[in-house]
Amino acid sequence: MKMLKMCLDPKVLAGLVVAGVAIYLIAPNLIAASLPILLVAACPLSMLLMMWECGRPRGSRRPKNPTLA
Numbered sequence: 609m610k611m612l613k614m615c616l617d618p619k620v621l622a623g624l625v626v627a628g629v630a631i632y633l634i635a636p637n638l639i640a641a642s643l644p645i646l647l648v649a650a651c652p653l654s655m656l657l658m659m660w661e662c663g664r665p666r667g668s669r670r671p672k673n674p675t676l677a
Contacts, residue, residue, distance in 0.1 A: 620654040 624646045632639045 620650060620657055623653070624650055 628639070628643065628646055631642050
């Protein structure tokens with residue numbers, strides 16, 4: 609269960625819920641076919657999002673005021 613929790617990022621889950629609701633509103637007859645695809649896509653999308661977030665610069669590591677350092 610711990611491994612599954614690591615795989616599911618809340619941002620990705622929210623995006624998949626939005627996609628599911630959009631599919632339901634636009635084409636309700638496709639929700640049964642798209643639900644398994646959304647569930648399978650959760651882990652790879654979560655991993656891509658985490659890799660993207662880890663690659664972004666978080667800011668400068670230097671102190672803002674060099675005279676205090």
